[in-house]
Amino acid sequence: MIAGESAARAYCAGLVDEEAMERLAAFAAIVAEENERQNLIAKATLEHMWQRHIADSLQLLEHVPRETSTLLDLGTGAGFPGMALAIARPDWTTHLVESRRKRFEWLADVAARLGLKSCAVHGSRLELVDSFPVDVICARAFAPLPKLLELSARFSTRSTAWLLPKGRSAAQEMEALPANRRAMFHVEQSLTDADAGILVGKGRPAGL
């Protein structure tokens, strides 16, 4: 378990190169600054930025298939996990979808400021974004699982990986799926929260 800010930074440093670490630090400062203007993350988590947000996002890299080159993050909000992953893996094409204007304009500005050329910000409701196939779909705190799958299945293929941090409700949400959709998922323990799980899946949800 990653406990504390220095452990979280050390964990991230073990996953990404120095340039990405510098960008992640710059991003952390930008989020904290913007949080004065718009409510991006809970104030209580500001002093735990690396553990609660950055390492929490980067831990998804542990479950990403080796051949990944495209990622879609649903409801990116403050940039977690999508922007943090775009910084960690600038060689991927990362699509961030966010419907709130203030947030998507800010995300696009951050991507430009950090020089993330392969990070596309879709400022729209997910329902209105044209379909394209991706290697990985991720989402944190976006929607209940059945709704999430309904809205995003059209971006998946037989080989798409699903990485869904679901907090305490991970196992319960998975168990509540119909059997043919449940079969594509299993729960991985979160490294940043002893009580949280990550739903890891593969494929296109049955019937969607």
Ligand SMILES: C[S@@+](CC[C@H](N)C(=O)[O-])C[C@H]1O[C@@H](n2cnc3c(N)ncnc32)[C@H](O)[C@@H]1O
């Ligand atoms: C609870 S926040 C989570 C933000 C971020 N993923 C995180 O964990 O810090 C959910 C975000 O999803 C966005 N959102 C909700 N429904 C959406 C939709 N249908 N299409 C695109 N974005 C949506 C909201 O505007 C909000 O920024």
